[in-house]
Amino acid sequence: MTVPSLGEFSLIRRFFSQQTLKNPSTRLGIGDDCALLAIPDGYELAITTDTMVENIHFFAGADPKQLGHKLLAVNLSDLASMGAKPLSVTLALTLPKADEAWLAAFAEGFLSLAAHYGVDLIGGDTTSGPLTLTVQALGLVPRGKALRRSGAQVGDFIYVTGRLGDAGLGLKINQGYACQHPEAALNRFNQPLPRVTEGLALLGVASACIDISDGLLGDLGHILEQSHVGAGLNWNKLPISDAVQTYINDTNDALMPLTAGDDYELCFTVSPAQVHLLAIECTRIGIIEATPGLRLHKSGVIQPLTSKAYEHFC
Numbered sequence: 685m686t687v688p689s690l691g692e693f694s695l696i697r698r699f700f701s702q703q704t705l706k707n708p709s710t711r712l713g714i715g716d717d718c719a720l721l722a723i724p725d726g727y728e729l730a731i732t733t734d735t736m737v738e739n740i741h742f743f744a745g746a747d748p749k750q751l752g753h754k755l756l757a758v759n760l761s762d763l764a765s766m767g768a769k770p771l772s773v774t775l776a777l778t779l780p781k782a783d784e785a786w787l788a789a790f791a792e793g794f795l796s797l798a799a800h801y802g803v804d805l806i807g808g809d810t811t812s813g814p815l816t817l818t819v820q821a822l823g824l825v826p827r828g829k830a831l832r833r834s835g836a837q838v839g840d841f842i843y844v845t846g847r848l849g850d851a852g853l854g855l856k857i858n859q860g861y862a863c864q865h866p867e868a869a870l871n872r873f874n875q876p877l878p879r880v881t882e883g884l885a886l887l888g889v890a891s892a893c894i895d896i897s898d899g900l901l902g903d904l905g906h907i908l909e910q911s912h913v914g915a916g917l918n919w920n921k922l923p924i925s926d927a928v929q930t931y932i933n934d935t936n937d938a939l940m941p942l943t944a945g946d947d948y949e950l951c952f953t954v955s956p957a958q959v960h961l962l963a964i965e966c967t968r969i970g971i972i973e974a975t976p977g978l979r980l981h982k983s984g985v986i987q988p989l990t991s992k993a994y995e996h997f998c
C-alpha cells in the first residue's frame with residue numbers, strides 16, 4: 685500500500701501543533717503568521733538561536749529522538765548561561781524528506797524536553813533540503829540582571845557545574861575508542877541536560893557566566909577576553925569522571941576534557957564576597973588573574989594554555 689506523502693501543513697499539524705500551551709506568556713502559538721508573547725514588567729527578553737547541520741554537528745543517521753532532545757537542550761543551555769527562564773521556542777526544520785517515523789521520534793525527543801521545562805513550541809518553518817535543524821529560544825530575565833561574559837574581576841573564583849569531558853569522551857567512543865563503561869559518556873554526548881535551574885540560581889551571585897559548548901578553554905577564553913582579565917586553573921581540581929581519567933591514561937590526551945565540546949555545563953565566576961550566596965552544586969577550578977591568558981597549574985608546574993575555541997570556516 686502506498687502511503688500518501690505528508691505535506692508541509694499536515695506535517696506541522698500532526699507532529700508539532702498538538703501540544704497544550706503551558707506558559708502564561710504565550711498569547712498565541714502555532715497557526716498564524718507570528719506567535720504573540722507577553723513580556724511582564726521588569727523583565728527583558730533573552731533571545732538565542734542555534735543550528736545543527738547533518739555531518740557537521742551530528743552524524744548522518746543519528747537517533748532522531750536524541751537529536752530532538754539535543755537541539756532543544758543546546759538552545760536552553762544558552763538561556764541558562766545568562767540566567768534566563770525559558771519561555772518558548774521556534775523550530776525551523778529543513779528535511780530531505782517527510783519521514784514519518786523520523787519526525788515522530790524527533791518530535792517526541794524535542795517536545796518531552798520542552799514539557800519538562802514548561803517551554804512552549806510557538807512556531808517555526810518547514811522546508812525541504814539537506815537536513816538542518818534550527819531553534820530560536822526565548823527567555824525572561826529580570827531587567828539589567830542577565831549574567832554576562834564581561835563581568836569577571838581579578839580575584840573572582842572560577843567554577844564549573846557537573847563534570848568536564850564526558851561528552852567529549854562520548855564523541856571519542858562514537859569514533860571508535862573502546863570504553864569499558866560507555867553509557868554515561870554516550871548519554872552526556874547524545875542527551876545533554878541544560879543547566880537551567882543552576883543558571884537561575886546564579887542571578888545576583890555570579891559575576892560572569894558562559895555555557896561550555898566548545899570546550900572549557902575556548903569558552904572560559906571568551907569570559908577572559910570580554911572581561912579583559914586572565915586566569916589560573918588548578919588541574920587537580922578539575923571535575924573529571926573515572927572514565928575520562930582512564931581515557932587520559934590510555935591516550936595521553938590530557939587536554940581532552942578541557943578542549944572537547946558538547947558538555948553544556950556552566951562556567952562562571954564569583955567574587956569572594958559573594959561566595960556565601962552560592963547555592964548550587966559546582967566545583968571551584970581556578971581564579972581570575974590580572975595577567976592576560978590562561979595558565980594551568982599542574983603538579984607544581986605552570987603551563988600556559990591557548991584558549992582558542994572551535995571556529996567554523998577555519
Ligand code: ADP
Binds near residue numbers: 717777809
Ligand atoms: P508562513 O508561510 O506565514 O511563514 P508557515 O506556513 O510556514 O507560515 O507556517 C504555518 C504555521 O506553522 C506558522 O504558525 C508557523 O510558525 C508554524 N510552523 C511551521 N513550521 C513549524 C515547525 N517546524 N514547528 C513548529 N511550528 C511550525
Ligand code: MG
Binds near residue numbers: 716717
Ligand atoms: Mg506568513
